[in-house]
Each structure stands twice: as C-alpha cells, then as structure tokens.
Amino acid sequence: MTLNTDHIRVTHAGSLPRTPELIAANASREENPADLQGYNELLTASVVDLVQRQQSLGVDIPNDGEYGHAMSASVDYGAWWSYSFARMGGLELDNDAKWAVEPKESTPGNVQLTGFIHRRDRTIFAEAYNDPTSGIFTGGPKPFPKVTGPLVYTGHDAVASDIANLKAGLAATGLKEGFVAALSPGSASRITNEYYATEEEYIYACADALREEYKAIIDAGLILQIDDPSIAENWDQISPEPSVADYLDFTRIRVEALNYALRGLPEEQVRFHLCWGSWHGPHTTDLPLADLVETMLQINAGGYSFEAANVRHEHEWRVWEDTRLPEGKVIIPGIVSHATNVVEHPDLVADRIVRFAEVVGRENVIASTDCGLGGRVHPQIAFAKLEALGEGARRATKRLW
Numbered sequence: 001m002t003l004n005t006d007h008i009r010v011t012h013a014g015s016l017p018r019t020p021e022l023i024a025a026n027a028s029r030e031e032n033p034a035d036l037q038g039y040n041e042l043l044t045a046s047v048v049d050l051v052q053r054q055q056s057l058g059v060d061i062p063n064d065g066e067y068g069h070a071m072s073a074s075v076d077y078g079a080w081w082s083y084s085f086a087r088m089g090g091l092e093l094d095n096d097a098k099w100a101v102e103p104k105e106s107t108p109g110n111v112q113l114t115g116f117i118h119r120r121d122r123t124i125f126a127e128a129y130n131d132p133t134s135g136i137f138t139g140g141p142k143p144f145p146k147v148t149g150p151l152v153y154t155g156h157d158a159v160a161s162d163i164a165n166l167k168a169g170l171a172a173t174g175l176k177e178g179f180v181a182a183l184s185p186g187s188a189s190r191i192t193n194e195y196y197a198t199e200e201e202y203i204y205a206c207a208d209a210l211r212e213e214y215k216a217i218i219d220a221g222l223i224l225q226i227d228d229p230s231i232a233e234n235w236d237q238i239s240p241e242p243s244v245a246d247y248l249d250f251t252r253i254r255v256e257a258l259n260y261a262l263r264g265l266p267e268e269q270v271r272f273h274l275c276w277g278s279w280h281g282p283h284t285t286d287l288p289l290a291d292l293v294e295t296m297l298q299i300n301a302g303g304y305s306f307e308a309a310n311v312r313h314e315h316e317w318r319v320w321e322d323t324r325l326p327e328g329k330v331i332i333p334g335i336v337s338h339a340t341n342v343v344e345h346p347d348l349v350a351d352r353i354v355r356f357a358e359v360v361g362r363e364n365v366i367a368s369t370d371c372g373l374g375g376r377v378h379p380q381i382a383f384a385k386l387e388a389l390g391e392g393a394r395r396a397t398k399r400l401w
Helices: 020-031 039-056 079-087 120-124 156-173 199-219 230-237 244-261 293-297 314-321 346-360 379-400
Strands: 088-093 145-153 179-183 223-227 270-274 303-306 330-336
Touching: 020 039, 039 156, 079 088, 079 156, 079 179, 120 230, 145 199, 156 179, 156 199, 179 199, 199 223, 199 244, 230 244, 244 293, 293 303, 314 346, 330 346, 330 379, 346 379
Parallel strands: 179 223, 223 270, 270 303, 303 330
Antiparallel strands: 088 145
C-alpha cells in the first residue's frame, strides 16, 4: 500500500464477473467435487486473462477477480463469504438456517444480530423486497453451515492456488502489486454457533483459523484485502435500532479480533474493505460513515476501502474534512458503483477522485469500486465501469499533477 507518486492509481473491490466456462466448471464441481479434470488449468488461464484485461482497462492494482471463490451462477451476491465454508473444519450443514430466519430482539446494552431476513431495511420495504419485479435482489438461497466443533483452517491448497494464479497474471503483465481478498473474523462469525460457549470465544476462534489464510497471502508478497461488510452492515441486522454507542461496543470485539488475527503482519500489505451490503435495495437504514470512521481507522491496515459512489453514501466524502487520515495510510474510495446499471461518465469519475484528493492529498487516494462487480451487474456493464474508472483516473491525474 504505497502512496501515489505521479498519478491516481486504480484498483477495485475484488469480485469480477466469472467466465461462462468457469461458471459451468464450478457447477459441475458442485455435483461432483472430485472432478478436477482440467479445472485447475482453466482456473489459471482464466485468472491470467483477467489480470491482462484489468491492465488494459487501466487497473494498477489487480487481483484474481476472486475466481478461486467459486460461483456456479452468473448472479451471486455471497461468494465473498461462502467461499470460506469449504476452507474451514468444524462445520456441518445447517438445515434450520437459524442465521437467516431466527428473530432476535436487542435491548440497551445487549446487542445481538437478528436473522438476515428480519433486517430493518427489508421490513420497511417489505412489499418491494418481496416483489420479484421490483429490481431488488439479495442473492438466491444457498445451503449454509453451522459451527459444531473446533474451527480449523483447511484451505491451504485453495489459498495457495489463489496466490499462484494471481502471480501468474502479474508475471504475464509486468504489474508489481496485486491483492487477494479474505474474509474477516467478524463476518465469518455470522453463521450459527453450536459449539463455542461465548460470542467472544467464537469470534476469536474465527480469527485464529483465518489468520492462516492472511499469513499465506502476506508471505507470498501480495496485498491482503480483508472483506468485512459486517462492521457497517450489522447495524441494519439489529432490531430495534440500537444506540450508536451500543453498536460501537458490539463492533469493538470484532475489530479487536481482526487486529489479533493481523498481529505482527505488516500494515503496508493490508487493506480493509467496508461496505453496507452489496444487495440492490433502498439501504435507508445504513449507518452513516461519520459514526463509523474512527472505528474503521482502528483496524491495523495501510489502506481503507469504502463505498462512496452510490447515492446513499456519495455525500459522505465530507467526512474526511473532519477526520485525520493517519500518516502514510491511504483511502480507497468507491468511485463507481456496483448498485446501478448506469455506467459513470469519466468526467464524473474524475470529479469524485479530485474531491477526495483535495481533502486528504493526491498521494493518498486510490480509485476503486464501491463493492465487487462480479455477480452483481452484467459482465459487459462491469467491464465498462472499470474502463470508465481507468479513464476518469487519467483525467483526474491531469488535473492533480
């Protein structure tokens, strides 16, 4: 996570559209997990092609598109999370889906997550969420696990594949920096727990397990991106709405567990991704960034990625007028959105970048997307958005240098 020297660098939030061939291969593997005939070669070739495409669109800091986080359908809002289920031991299939359906009421000083389907935004806009023609989509139902034994990390071969494939792409393009996304302990701990005695014990067990994935990415010389929408998104999953103070107390243990998992790892190789959930919906119950920014900055990372392009949060760039960015760190604001099919004009992209640069310094802004584009918008639109992001960054550079 070095600083800009002569131009606004471009990256994105992680997930990119999978190819039809890769989606078909993943679907086949779901039916027959032992069938690896040609799969690894297809995955490597797909990642190399993708890194080359990112470079051609103006991306300075690419990744593997999260292609190792398997999607078996073109629309998938949850692969950033569900990939971890295949990389953890201590899990069994949760036929009751308590994480999604069980309602829980919070009280002052006792904050707990209610079931996913009882989110406050879904409750307020129940008619819209339940109307299949409304344009709102939260992802199709998939089997989720629950924790029934000691959590252990079992994904060593899978993360080694992620690393090798991205490195092959970097070698093919000559690009020096690349990142691999990994799940946070706070987000990992949102599935049903039937083993650990306390929430704290459970979250720290997630931290111990996921640290192995973090270390593998760091030790390979790549940038580790921590995916943690839960830090902001949990707010909407608490009923009734808590006080901000209670919510920040609830969040504190998740930040502390993440820092515990990152202990001793170089901050300059870590970036943190925060968002309010990638589903297409009203998001009227999102927590303002102003209430969360200082908590986010407590995370031991060299860069902070957050939504700033969608219309619920674009105005929050002004938060940085009153918030001091620690020395040597960067912000990675979303400049194009995953939440609309409209492709942003490059001049708008440039305007958004310049706003941030004028507040925190041109050297401290890396232009990105709000969230992953893969599985959320059509591939043709997703890559058009990346192209607009690259062109907008070039236009911003001419204004700033």
